[in-house]
Amino acid sequence: MSTVDAQMPGVFYRRPSPEADPYIEPGTVVRSGQTIGLIEVMKTFNEVKADRECRVSKILLDDGDEVDIGQTMFEVDDV
Numbered sequence: 836m837s838t839v840d841a842q843m844p845g846v847f848y849r850r851p852s853p854e855a856d857p858y859i860e861p862g863t864v865v866r867s868g869q870t871i872g873l874i875e876v877m878k879t880f881n882e883v884k885a886d887r888e889c890r891v892s893k894i895l896l897d898d899g900d901e902v903d904i905g906q907t908m909f910e911v912d913d914v
Contacts (some may be wrong), residue, residue: 838907838913839871840905842883845875845876847872847873850872859872860891861891861893864888864914886914888914890912894908
């Protein structure tokens with residue numbers, strides 16, 4: 836198991852808009868470069884992208900949670 840950590844502080848979102856489905860769910864296999872969440876900083880939304888192909892085992896934040904630099908957002912397993 837490894838983790839995906841925040842590269843900036845801000846507010847975390849699991850979906851592109853309030854009425855949209857989340858980018859991923861636990862168990863989702865993602866490809867390198869795939870968007871897996873958003874971090875809002877001063878009204879600018881920054882995509883969080885997977886750095887490699889992996890399976891998301893756990894999502895540690897909910898929509899609207901504050902996140903700090905280096906904070907773990909996801910637990911992932913290699914596929």
